[in-house]
Amino acid sequence: MKDGIDAILQRSQAEYLEKILPARDPLLASMEQFAREKDHPIADPEVAQLVRVLLRLKRPRHLIEVGTNIGYSVIVMGRELDRTAVLESVELDHKILETARRYVGDASLPCRVVFHEGAATAVLPTLEGPFDFAFIDCVKAEYGQYLDQLLPQLEPGALIVCDNLLWGGQVAQGVHDASTDALREFNRRITSDPRLLTTILPVGDGTGVSVMV
Numbered sequence: 001m002k003d004g005i006d007a008i009l010q011r012s013q014a015e016y017l018e019k020i021l022p023a024r025d026p027l028l029a030s031m032e033q034f035a036r037e038k039d040h041p042i043a044d045p046e047v048a049q050l051v052r053v054l055l056r057l058k059r060p061r062h063l064i065e066v067g068t069n070i071g072y073s074v075i076v077m078g079r080e081l082d083r084t085a086v087l088e089s090v091e092l093d094h095k096i097l098e099t100a101r102r103y104v105g106d107a108s109l110p111c112r113v114v115f116h117e118g119a120a121t122a123v124l125p126t127l128e129g130p131f132d133f134a135f136i137d138c139v140k141a142e143y144g145q146y147l148d149q150l151l152p153q154l155e156p157g158a159l160i161v162c163d164n165l166l167w168g169g170q171v172a173q174g175v176h177d178a179s180t181d182a183l184r185e186f187n188r189r190i191t192s193d194p195r196l197l198t199t200i201l202p203v204g205d206g207t208g209v210s211v212m213v
Helices: 011-019 026-038 045-058 072-078 094-107 120-126 140-153 167-173 178-192
Strands: 062-066 086-091 112-117 131-136 154-162 196-201 207-212
Touching: 011 045, 026 072, 026 094, 045 072, 045 131, 045 154, 045 207, 062 072, 062 120, 062 140, 072 086, 072 094, 072 131, 086 094, 086 120, 094 112, 120 140, 131 140, 140 154, 140 178, 154 178, 167 178, 178 196, 178 207
Parallel strands: 062 086, 062 131, 086 112, 131 154
Antiparallel strands: 154 207, 196 207
C-alpha cells in the first residue's frame, strides 16, 4: 500500500483516478477499512483493478501469490477465476493468515485456494509448478530471491505482477536503505533480463508487469 494518495502521481491526478475507480463490494470495502485501522499493507484498489484486467486477458490456471496478508488480493484474483483454477498463496504470520482464511471463506470463491504458512524463501522451492501467473507483494528486500525461485517454475507466457516497485518515490529519489536498494536492483533486473518483457507503471506504489518470453 502506498504511503499517501500523491506518493507517485500529482495529487490532483491521483484524486481523479481514485474517484473513477469502481466501487468495491461490502467485503472488499470492509477489508480496506480493516487494513487502514490495523496498518496491514494490502494492494491499493487501483493495483487490484489492474490485476483484474490482466487476469481477464490471461485466464490463468495455476497462480502463485507471494505475500497473502489478510487475503485482499486472493479475493480480488479468485473472483476472476473459475473452478478449474488453483491459487496458491504464501504468508509468514500465522495470526494474519488466520484472518485471511476467514475473509476468503466469506468470499466463497469459485477457484481452489491453497494457503502456505512460512517464510516465502523457504516455501517457494517446495511448490510444484508450472505457474502461469505470479503476484509478488511481500518483503521488499527479498524480491530478487523470489524471482530467482519463481523463474524456473513459470511457464512461457506467464505473467509476473510486482507491487511497490517505486516505494513511495524513494527508488527514484536515490534513498539508500535495504528495501529501497533491493527494489532498485530488482527493477534493473526485470527490465534488462532477456527472459522477461517488463513495464513498470505508476499505478499504486509502482506496479511491475512482466511476461515470460
